[in-house]
Amino acid sequence: MQFDELNVAVREFCESRDWGQYHTPKDLAIGLVTESSELLELFRFKDRTEQLELLAESEKREDIEDELADILFFLLRFADLYDIDLEAALEQKLEKNGKRYPENEYKGSNEKYDE
Template sequence: MLNDSTTAIFDLKSQVQAFCEARDWDQYHNAKDLAIGVSTEAGELLDLFRFKSPDEVEAIFHDARGREEVEDEIADVLFFLLRLGQKYDIDLTKAFERKLEKNAAKYPVETARGSNKKYCKWT
């Protein structure tokens, strides 16, 4: 069975590509529609937590059915992100590393530690 510690992003992108090509979905998977898919699935993930207290949210992860629902929605978001990366030849690891460097500059440890404020709200 695959898991995070043994699976490369490239392998996941290949699985998504094969899945979509077998179903002739390339015709529906342009950047706009894939981005809509990311947003739609992220909204479905968010809906699982809407109007829940912090304790109720935590309880979801201790309930097998609730946890599976969260995992399914996360997987749906990941599917669309992987497909977008695969279709448009985006190296997700490089993009992530570059963005993490940008965020490190925006949120230096000495300023951001323990704060949930956006970088532009510090002054």
């Protein structure tokens, strides 16, 4: 599915359940953070090897995929309801970050641009 198809699927899913009343910007932002925290919890206290093992194990990988899908759901719903073009927003952000983090200065570095 493309973004447009995903947006329609999420919109129809929510409309058929009358969930629009619960989808204020604040509540959708809370949903994004909550689901992101659930993803993070799966990796809590795991070293790199253990993290990769989670991704290799089918049941744990499904849990990770479920959390990523939940995050995407809230992201798409927010963007759809409040007329945010995610593709354009990402392109603009990549351009901004390209200026903040020139490749020749930041390649292989994890420093923030203002450090």
